[in-house]
Amino acid sequence: MSARAAADSKRKAVTALRQDEILQAARHVFGQRGFNPAGVDEIARRAGVAKGTVYLYYPSKQALYRAALREGLRELVERLREAVGAAQGMRARLGAYVTTKVAFAEGHHDFLRMYSAASEAGGVPLHLQRDFRGFYEAQLELLEQALGEGRDAAAARVAAVAVFDLTGGLIKRRLFGRTREETERDMRAVLELLSKALEAR
Amino acid sequence: MSARAAADSKRKAVTALRQDEILQAARHVFGQRGFNPAGVDEIARRAGVAKGTVYLYYPSKQALYRAALREGLRELVERLREAVGAAQGMRARLGAYVTTKVAFAEGHHDFLRMYSAASEAGGVPLHLQRDFRGFYEAQLELLEQALGEGRDAAAARVAAVAVFDLTGGLIKRRLFGRTREETERDMRAVLELLSKALEAR
DNA sequence: CATCATGATGACTGACCAGTCAGTCAACTG
């Protein structure tokens, strides 16, 4: 019984590990190539397993893509929530959102390429965009609350959208060749610009 | 001789028309589906010709995509140049850029979907992105000049990039379901926000 | 040690699609 229990938990652990290896590999290949050109074989090879094994853990290429995207989105939004929630005052919350997202991008280039492509028409089968939409809305709500005090709903929305778009641009440029230092500088400039725009009453 | 000349010029005209029909169809299908999922057969059907005919006018699917994208980019940048060039004063130039681009988007949804996807990793074979890059730079330079007076180069660049990103976001949301009226309102809000940010010295 | 169970494999299948080309036909020519 003890032996069986030990064996079981070991199996569970191996299973979880495999899943994670495959997810990691998927994120990399999807991030580099995009959904369509990415081959399941390539993902399998990168994860160090055979193609059939991928299909033991995920029922289809789309499901794999979905899992990789959702997991990253979940983590990103969680971190943003924490960071923004901990900050005091409008300006600090704004800074927290932007710096946290840029920092997250720094450690997750592959995922952010997926994130970026997932919002485009045609890059990805349509229903896979639903996940993205949900997390997009979550971010906007977070921002509306963070920036909304003393503003009506419409103004809060505009501010939220502006912060979202400018941060997205920052990250996209980082993914497309800007250095980390340049991005850091750009980020400060954007924050300053936003502060001016949002504080001016 | 006169008969031959007439026949020739007629043929030329038909050829030009065909090319344009195909380009139009390509823009639509590429815009709806994205590069990879779009089928040449579907483009041909939509243009009212057989697949082989498409290959009489364009040597490959990629070449067709490239032609469709470049033509649209050329026209867009030309209009932006005209509008911004005609405006007097920083604020008017800012307004000209944003309203012209949003108005252009209104009449060219298909093209703008391509435009938007072309900037993503993986959506499109890599070397096709080169065209996009060139026109992206052209727009930034235009904006830097338009907004640059009384600003150093770095500040002008930041301002240009911010306007570019916010306008892009506006258009993307329009393509993804916002109504024309909502977009109009959003545009005014963004312009106000930008004016505050850029005029505050 | 033989048996069984379960995870892993990779050769294979079927669908799809870019690109080709032998053949058709409408319009022009002499």
Place this chain on the structure above:
DNA sequence: CAGTTGACTGACTGGTCAGTCATCATGATG
């Protein structure tokens, strides 16, 4: 009107790739 041209067609080819499954490897069990 017979002959010629070349734009157009669409069935076909070759290659790719998601997803399957017969087979194997491992290691637990009695």
